[in-house]
Amino acid sequence: MAEPWEDEPEGPVRKFMYVNRRAPYGTIYALESLEVVLIAAAFEQDVTLVFMDDGVFQIKKGQSTEAIGVKNFSPTYRALEGYDVEKLYVERESLESRGLTTDDLVVPVQVLDKDQLAALMEEQEVILSF
Amino acid sequence: MAMLHTINKSPFERRTLDAALRHAVKGSGILLIEDGVYAAFDGTIVADKVKAAMADHEIYVLGPDVSARGMSEEHVISGVKIVDYDGFVDLVTQYDKVQSWL
Amino acid sequence: MKLSILVNEGPYQHQAADTAIQFTKAAVAKGHEIFRVFFYHDGVNNGTRFAVPPQDDRNITAQWTALAEEHNLDLVLCIAAAQRRGILDENEAKRQGKDGNNIAPGFRISGLGQLIEAGIQSERLVIFGD
Numbered sequence: 001m002a003e004p005w006e007d008e009p010e011g012p013v014r015k016f017m018y019v020n021r022r023a024p025y026g027t028i029y030a031l032e033s034l035e036v037v038l039i040a041a042a043f044e045q046d047v048t049l050v051f052m053d054d055g056v057f058q059i060k061k062g063q064s065t066e067a068i069g070v071k072n073f074s075p076t077y078r079a080l081e082g083y084d085v086e087k088l089y090v091e092r093e094s095l096e097s098r099g100l101t102t103d104d105l106v107v108p109v110q111v112l113d114k115d116q117l118a119a120l121m122e123e124q125e126v127i128l129s130f
Numbered sequence: 131m132a133m134l135h136t137i138n139k140s141p142f143e144r145r146t147l148d149a150a151l152r153h154a155v156k157g158s159g160i161l162l163i164e165d166g167v168y169a170a171f172d173g174t175i176v177a178d179k180v181k182a183a184m185a186d187h188e189i190y191v192l193g194p195d196v197s198a199r200g201m202s203e204e205h206v207i208s209g210v211k212i213v214d215y216d217g218f219v220d221l222v223t224q225y226d227k228v229q230s231w232l
Numbered sequence: 233m234k235l236s237i238l239v240n241e242g243p244y245q246h247q248a249a250d251t252a253i254q255f256t257k258a259a260v261a262k263g264h265e266i267f268r269v270f271f272y273h274d275g276v277n278n279g280t281r282f283a284v285p286p287q288d289d290r291n292i293t294a295q296w297t298a299l300a301e302e303h304n305l306d307l308v309l310c311i312a313a314a315q316r317r318g319i320l321d322e323n324e325a326k327r328q329g330k331d332g333n334n335i336a337p338g339f340r341i342s343g344l345g346q347l348i349e350a351g352i353q354s355e356r357l358v359i360f361g362d
Contacts, residue, residue, distance in 0.1 A: 014352055019229070021149070029240075032273055035312060039344040045352065053149055093152075118153040122132060126351040127229045129359060130240055130273065138248075138362075164247045194254070215258035222356050223233050223264070230359035232240065 019129040020055035033130040041083035052091035134225035138164035141176045150231045156186040163192040171205045236350035240361030242277035243292035252360040268350040276314040281336035300338030307339045
């Protein structure tokens with residue numbers, strides 16, 4: 001049920017980009033950024049998620065957090081599609097320099113090189129980085 | 131105008147400056163604030179990188195953060211523009227949008 | 233121009249809140265409209281009136297409160313982030329069965345939708361954090 005503070009405001013659709021550059025668990029930024037994306041979905045804006053630098057570790061497969069006593073929130077990335085958040089991008093250089101490929105990721109993503117990503121950032125109207 | 135990138139991390143400890151420069155298109159602005167101002171000084175191991183970036187970008191540094199750290203205009207790489215908080219606000223309005231490389 | 237500000241770090245630990253205050257002061261002095269200042273992550277700790285910094289140090293929360301009073305600023309603490317970190321207003325204290333509240337004057341607690349709305353309604357969003 002929608003809380004009163006989650007009422008959708010009147011306004012135009014804007015291009016929002018969420019830039020994820022931090023690894024999960026070491027700090028709370030990844031989890032709380034994901035919470036913003038989930039709330040934002042209700043506002044029917046044009047949403048793009050980018051994972052770059054250590055942010056690519058957020059969507060690494062096989063996270064098992066029981067022993068550190070923290071909730072594993074990586075399955076939530078797979079739920080984003082149900083919120084109509086479908087534009088997920090990963091930077092090629094960030095992935096490769098960390099020894100990862102798209103096979104290592106929990107969600108399907110589009111891979112962009114740094115110049116394509118820079119161009120995509122320039123197209124945005126609001127960039128949220130945490 | 132393109133976007134304004136703000137960087138608040140020391141380039142000697144973190145790679146934030148590199149991340150920003152890697153994604154800054156030609157014509158976008160770079161503003162160094164807080165510990166990010168350490169990238170603005172000449173004679174350091176990152177000075178050449180910053181000078182090279184000046185071919186494609188205006189580079190600004192927040193003066194109050196420079197003074198707070200015991201540095202002054204004479205240490206700042208020639209061509210890097212020193213702004214105060216008023217100037218920071220002006221840059222935010224002059225460029226299309228802001229990306230804070232936290 | 234209509235600006236909004238996002239503060240992602242608590243006071244004292246990081247310069248982010250100080251920079252945000254100086255930026256806000258300068259923006260207001262130049263005649264810009266501050267649509268909203270939103271506090272997220274540890275940034276919600278800017279909004280507790282229980283902090284007692286030493287007398288020769290600045291009081292960051294008091295600076296926000298003064299700015300809010302002088303310029304009618306909308307200072308919003310994210311409810312989810314605030315609950316995690318023990319920042320409560322009277323309503324929330326009652327709702328959660330807590331024996332007191334600690335929100336500082338000039339601040340209010342609301343949902344993440346307020347951040348998205350700020351992104352939609354403002355011409356620029358400026359983020360301060362670590």
